[in-house]
Amino acid sequence: MEYKGWDQVEAGAVLPSFNDESCDIVNKKQEERNYADTNSYTASVADWRVFKPVFNKDVCIDCQNCWVFCPDTAIVSRDKAMLGIDYDHCKGCGICADVCPTNPKSLIMFFENDDNDTMLSQWPEKKKKEK
């Protein structure tokens, strides 16, 4: 976003969410909405993440549990199919990995600097039930 001078910024830091009227916004998917630059949807607000969830689509059963529980709407899901993590908004809280019911987990927390493909190649095996 372009840095504006004091005479150009919005009075009271009252910031619009959309560039146009948004009467029908509920029926539009996020990528179809005309978000304003001042909307945090278009900004990265995840700089301080230390751990990140990595998503393994081969194990996921699309139960949507992570989508329901994510406190920051950072789980991207379309037509009830899990697509992945919105890393611009995920803070790394780990709730999605915690509530994931699959075996092995479809979401596992790794260090922020770990490479996703490497982590996916080392994904844990299914655990056997203890008798």
Add this chain to the structure above:
Amino acid sequence: MAEKLKLQEVEVWDGNMAFAQAMRQAQIDVVAAYPITPSTPTVHGYAKFLSDGYIDGEFVLVESEHAAMSGCVGAAAAGGRVATATSSQGFALMIEVLYQASGMRLPIVLGLVNRALASPLNVNGDHSDMYLGRDAGWIMIDAFNAQEAYDLMLMGFKIGEDLSVRLPVIINQDGFITSHTAQNVKPLSDDTAYNFIGDYKEVNPMLDFAKPITYGAQTEEDWHFEFKARQHKALMDSSKVISDVFEEFKSLTNREYKRVESYLMDDAEVAIVALGSTVESAVQAAKDLRKNRGIKAGVVATRVIRPFPIKEVAEALKNVKAIATLDRSAPGGTMGMLFNEISAALYQSESRPVISNYIYGLGGRDMTQADIKEVYADIVKNAKAGKLVTPLQQFSGLRGPKLSFFN
């Protein structure tokens, strides 16, 4: 629709009733309040008008003053005319939210009935709460009697809600001395008063669902400075709107208000600068000294405390030889606010009157005519000597050994 009240040409109201009546006539959408002495009758009176059908708006009784101002912020952001009243500890509890209100440019009107701050606990009038709020980014105006409390409460809405201002406004009056003393007040009719203020003009109302907006955004070092600068500019520029509203009110009522009030100043050689009901006491003392002692005494009062009228203050005091600034708030390790700000204003002019500072009236201690005449006697000495021959800061009306600083 709200019922109208038929008022007499002259009513006998105390300062709290003056506030409550002006708030009723403004037809406020939301008042969120938590009553506290000595402002309680303002809120009580307003609530009574509402329950008796004279007001259409909502009254929200909240669980603290922090919640009261928070409720006001929410309602103002939603898009309504909003006001509340408080005093002292309640005001102190509101402080965090006062900065939110001004930062969000919400034109809330706050009736502040001035009272001391604990500890020790004290319910009587001084200006500690008024001084506490002076960096909060609100327009601050002071009423010296009940009539002014009524007039300025009406004008507060018009000033803060002006589209070029959009800032919250505090109208001060002295606890008990003004708030609980019945005086003659000439009100406007309900229609005249409401039409003077006008309908509320919404700016970025949150209840406009077609345009969702964020109030209270987070801005760090890359944005915060610009927003605060714009807010400060709006506050500085509000001087003109304040003067214009004062002018419009004068043409309606023939009652004149100025950002800096001057009394007996045409030929004055010594002047007291004060706030609140002390202004009237000082004028009385000055008249007496002029008549019986031949002292050319005058009084200057900063009607508008924020934005501080630097140029007008310097202009009002440019011809005097000595000034006493009277601060009714414990200055906490420095000179009183009026001393500092009046000195700063004069330093920007050619005038160099001798200026000194008096701390007085804390916790509702009376400032008597004798006390005020002692101050005048001091500054007459300073004027004659052409330099400071009294201590720079003195306590007036205090028991025990004379307390002064920078002797």
